[in-house]
Amino acid sequence: MEQKELNDVLFAADYTLKFYGKPMEKIHKQVWSRTVLDSGYSSFQWTEALREWPSIGKFAPRPSEILDQLNLKRENKPRSRATPEPLTTDCPEPIAKAWRYWIPIFWGQSLPFESEEIDDSEAEAWLLLVNEEAKRTNTPESIPEKFRIEQIWNAG
Helix, strand or coil, rough: CCCCHHHHHHHHHHHHHHHHCCCCCCHHHHHHHHHHHHHHCCCHHHHHHHHHHHHHCCCCHHHHHHHHHHHHHHHHCCCCCCCCCCCCCCCHHHHHHHHHHHHHHHCCCCCCCCCCCCCCCHHHHHHHHHHHHHCCCCCCCHHHHHHHCCCHCCCC
């Protein structure tokens, strides 16, 4: 956490303590700082917890009480699914295969899957297919200039 973020939390703590009529002494500031820095929570989480404190606390908060509040929120947070939903597409398989083959060639980067080994005539057919799809979907930027087929892009 950066110093500015820590200062934001300390300001929020001081403001909250003043609401309860308590001063922020130097020693209090040191304890708040160490607790905030060691907690692993962001400055945003701390300031939000301090903002909520007057609605749940009867007395001025101690750093450990705000930390307990943050820990309780973490425990009650709904868990996300361990395995994400599989990707789905409505792209026909021949078009998807053509893109999987040409994208690494276009942009000089490998994809996280293997493309098929094909002969030159099939590569040309797939290049034609991806050009047609890019034209149909109005995404000329998806195909580098040197791979654009003039008859497709300059056709009326």
